[in-house]
Amino acid sequence: MRLHIVEDYQEMSKKAATIVASQVTLKPESVLGLATGSTPLGMYRNLVQMYRDDIIDLSEVVTFNLDEYLGLGPEHPQSYHHYMHKNFFNQVNIPEDNIHLPQGNSENIEQVCREYDRKIARYKGIDLQVLGIGVNGHIGFNEPDNKLKTATHQVRLTEDTIKANSRFFSSEEEVPRRAVSMGMGSIMQARMILLLASGKQKALAIKNSISGEITTEVPASLLQLHPEVITIVDREAAMYID
Numbered sequence: 001m002r003l004h005i006v007e008d009y010q011e012m013s014k015k016a017a018t019i020v021a022s023q024v025t026l027k028p029e030s031v032l033g034l035a036t037g038s039t040p041l042g043m044y045r046n047l048v049q050m051y052r053d054d055i056i057d058l059s060e061v062v063t064f065n066l067d068e069y070l071g072l073g074p075e076h077p078q079s080y081h082h083y084m085h086k087n088f089f090n091q092v093n094i095p096e097d098n099i100h101l102p103q104g105n106s107e108n109i110e111q112v113c114r115e116y117d118r119k120i121a122r123y124k125g126i127d128l129q130v131l132g133i134g135v136n137g138h139i140g141f142n143e144p145d146n147k148l149k150t151a152t153h154q155v156r157l158t159e160d161t162i163k164a165n166s167r168f169f170s171s172e173e174e175v176p177r178r179a180v181s182m183g184m185g186s187i188m189q190a191r192m193i194l195l196l197a198s199g200k201q202k203a204l205a206i207k208n209s210i211s212g213e214i215t216t217e218v219p220a221s222l223l224q225l226h227p228e229v230i231t232i233v234d235r236e237a238a239m240y241i242d
């Protein structure tokens, strides 16, 4: 694992965007695995600017998002569909047909999950997977448990996650209790992984993930087994790293 400790959120975002930009410059038809949450927002802002400045062209890029809340349609302001279009897709030139997110409001979630994995396989997997990390060490919505799923699946969110994500909703009650998440299989099979974290609330999860025991109780700790992980953390998120 390559670890970069940077000064702050701005520097983390800039470095992350540079890595994504390098990936799509080297391979214009890259398959990107994308994340939501507050962490990658700055990275998306930097990428939008690079696109406007003609530094990158995303016209051949294919994307797969990590997750979506169950029950929220694409127009719901808190859905990850909405987040991705607002913060990234609507401002760059990735063709709509190349954009994939699990559909959270389908009648048949099992079929959505199976189809999602089939599509990822059709594109021969993910070239670069961007990851944030939950305060409990989750990646995507792969929550701490005594076992983890490899395939895309339905999840019941933990209380920690519901609490942490309630800041995006008007109350904790409004946070969906379930979600669809890419499994550990597609994440671990990505050719390269970019793990981002900022702020002291992530410090323990980062320490446990990069230097703790490998355990399904800290899903991000499994990344220690991946050969190509770049971790970019700011000073606060790095405060417990020895």
Ligand code: GLP
Pocket (backbone or CB within 6 Å): 035, 036, 037, 038, 039, 040, 066, 067, 131, 132, 133, 134, 135, 139, 140, 141, 161, 165
């Ligand atoms: C969310 C998402 C994750 C994200 C994480 C951290 O629940 N499902 O993909 O990485 O939690 O979010 P944030 O960046 O807002 O702290």
